[in-house]
Amino acid sequence: MSASSGTRAGARTLFEKVWDSHIVSPQSASAPAVLYVDLHLIHEVTSPQAFQVLRERGLPVRRPDRTLATMDHSTPTRAAATLGGTPVAIDSAARQVATLEKNCAEFGVELLSMSHAQRGIVHVIGPELGLSQPGQTIVCGDSHTSTHGAVGALAFGIGTTEVGHVFATQCLLQRRPRSLSIEVKGRLRPGVTAKDLILAIIGRIGVDGGTGHVIEYRGEAIRALGMEERMTVCNMSIEAGARAGMIAPDEVTYEYLAGRARAPHGVDWQRALERWRQLPSDPGARFDREVHLDAAQIEPMITYGTNPGMVIPISAQIPERPGDPAFQRALDYMGLSPGQPLKDQKVNVVFLGSCTNARLSDLRGAAALLRGRRIARGLTMLVVPGSQEVKRQAETEGLDRIFTEAGAEWRESGCSMCIGMNGDLVPRGEYSVSTSNRNFEGRQGAGARTLLASPLTAAACAVTGRVTDPRELLNT
Amino acid sequence: MEPFKHLISRTVVMPAANIDTDQIIPARFLTTTTREGLGARLFADWRYDAEGRPRPDFVLNRPEADGCRILVAGRNFGCGSSREHAPWALTDYGFRAVISTEIADIFRNNSLKNGLLPVVVEPAVSDWLLAHPGSELSLDVATRTLTLPTGVAVEFPLEAFAQHCLLEGVDELGYLLARSADIAAYEAQA
Numbered sequence A: 001m002s003a004s005s006g007t008r009a010g011a012r013t014l015f016e017k018v019w020d021s022h023i024v025s026p027q028s029a030s031a032p033a034v035l036y037v038d039l040h041l042i043h044e045v046t047s048p049q050a051f052q053v054l055r056e057r058g059l060p061v062r063r064p065d066r067t068l069a070t071m072d073h074s075t076p077t078r079a080a081a082t083l084g085g086t087p088v089a090i091d092s093a094a095r096q097v098a099t100l101e102k103n104c105a106e107f108g109v110e111l112l113s114m115s116h117a118q119r120g121i122v123h124v125i126g127p128e129l130g131l132s133q134p135g136q137t138i139v140c141g142d143s144h145t146s147t148h149g150a151v152g153a154l155a156f157g158i159g160t161t162e163v164g165h166v167f168a169t170q171c172l173l174q175r176r177p178r179s180l181s182i183e184v185k186g187r188l189r190p191g192v193t194a195k196d197l198i199l200a201i202i203g204r205i206g207v208d209g210g211t212g213h214v215i216e217y218r219g220e221a222i223r224a225l226g227m228e229e230r231m232t233v234c235n236m237s238i239e240a241g242a243r244a245g246m247i248a249p250d251e252v253t254y255e256y257l258a259g260r261a262r263a264p265h266g267v268d269w270q271r272a273l274e275r276w277r278q279l280p281s282d283p284g285a286r287f288d289r290e291v292h293l294d295a296a297q298i299e300p301m302i303t304y305g306t307n308p309g310m311v312i313p314i315s316a317q318i319p320e321r322p323g324d325p326a327f328q329r330a331l332d333y334m335g336l337s338p339g340q341p342l343k344d345q346k347v348n349v350v351f352l353g354s355c356t357n358a359r360l361s362d363l364r365g366a367a368a369l370l371r372g373r374r375i376a377r378g379l380t381m382l383v384v385p386g387s388q389e390v391k392r393q394a395e396t397e398g399l400d401r402i403f404t405e406a407g408a409e410w411r412e413s414g415c416s417m418c419i420g421m422n423g424d425l426v427p428r429g430e431y432s433v434s435t436s437n438r439n440f441e442g443r444q445g446a447g448a449r450t451l452l453a454s455p456l457t458a459a460a461c462a463v464t465g466r467v468t469d470p471r472e473l474l475n476t
Numbered sequence B: 001m002e003p004f005k006h007l008i009s010r011t012v013v014m015p016a017a018n019i020d021t022d023q024i025i026p027a028r029f030l031t032t033t034t035r036e037g038l039g040a041r042l043f044a045d046w047r048y049d050a051e052g053r054p055r056p057d058f059v060l061n062r063p064e065a066d067g068c069r070i071l072v073a074g075r076n077f078g079c080g081s082s083r084e085h086a087p088w089a090l091t092d093y094g095f096r097a098v099i100s101t102e103i104a105d106i107f108r109n110n111s112l113k114n115g116l117l118p119v120v121v122e123p124a125v126s127d128w129l130l131a132h133p134g135s136e137l138s139l140d141v142a143t144r145t146l147t148l149p150t151g152v153a154v155e156f157p158l159e160a161f162a163q164h165c166l167l168e169g170v171d172e173l174g175y176l177l178a179r180s181a182d183i184a185a186y187e188a189q190a
């Protein structure tokens, strides 16, 4: 035992505990570990070729009971009635949705199809149904699977070949990643949200700062976050290059999961609680790397470039990097200049949605700011709930009316403008303040210019039609 | 999968860092239900203008790029989404290897499963490669070596299992299926 480093023999991190308990066979010099998967979520975009492999090889889905399908990426967000009878706007997308229906029927996989009351974005419905649970391994052919780490699961995105592996064997071949502790002390100030926190973290460690690592978010500021805010943080772990992001389960987690449709009930719940309470990292457990931040120093954040690491506090100026052609190219794409403030930059579109920020608390926050206000003339604002359940709850609270009375469009759930696969697009050259997670070139449509920010900031920008610090409107 | 032992080819160079999977294959082309045909869409928004005409200044539209099987790119290539359409588009176009100082995790995994060799090199080697587009390189999987036209040979990291799968053309699903008894035993005790 080494007293100087403060580490303790036998002490394990949350990640190590989950990893160790899912090893079917351990890794060796010549082979990776065989890792068991508790929950496999699938959607229409990354599953067709994997089902095709099963068909070609005559294999069944090994555990349909551990597999759940939804449709979210290429599905329309306009109400079916307004689509003139075509359920999906784009032909190839309609084919993809039909393929998922056919595959799920053929292989016995449960599907939350278009008309299902619990359909939604795959990373919103997992926790919402109580399917995503502490200590589990969760995978999906989607990089934002890291979201589910908020409940204390090891959750990560995989490719389509691996989707096929999980279908056929419920397992994956994996080398153990390294661990990274991100400890956030203090408290976020009013008007500063979980989205600002994760953008600040990515700004600090960079878009490849987490490569090869699983992040555990720790510290007072993380403990103080609600469950949905924790999901926002874990969601964007992949934007720092990390395999996964995790937060140790605690009373906030248990309170969130208790009574959910697919969470354990009765005696099973009590047993689960006992297991889950063992999961948090032991005192003295060692991480491969550690990063420390102070929440009180964080301001509302906004991106100005073409990756989420190109981010500044909303009142700051865009940095200058003379002699960096890639930086200049990104700013040229954005139509912005080094050294210019972003504040008061004109905004054409506001997108409130995505698996990062389309849960009830996100909609409530934005609605509170928009209540009794109107969005700027000529600006388009889309509000796309993360799931049909979020949509119903928001409507029960009357949030939909606040949005529509402000002049925003209220849609059916789905990925929508986050990825622009369903016809919801930001027009070429226009600026969109978006609560989603990627500001890559063309992500929201060819030539679209995306500024990533929190729901509060997005709502503030919608009101003024310019990049605006939400605290200016919250104080009035 | 075809065995992958050796590759000799000239390089195409794209020096930008953080080339993400949305650039490699934009999301609007992901509504396909097959793996084929994505090469025509590779780097679509950099390769073609808004009217669909090839942009003459983009590297893949230059005659020198014809027949090149190796892509040399800036740091953190393949970041972003888990879409396997990215390596599918690269291999369908004709690439067999990507060289960078850093390759994003999920993209690297996906590449190895599709016979696209991810090669991570030191900054000095990368700097040389970025400065010498069109160089003919030799990549050897068995010895994990990259040989420059100068004769300099450098070793690159490649996990033993992945190396075995490439050399023998083994697919990992067969390996996992052979462990069915272990998997059943795990399920029984869990």
Ligand code: SF4
Residues within 6 Å of the ligand: A072, A073, A121, A122, A123, A142, A144, A354, A355, A356, A414, A415, A418, A419, A436, A437
């Ligand atoms: S909302 Fe965006 S990031 Fe989330 S799953 Fe859908 S496309 Fe991916």
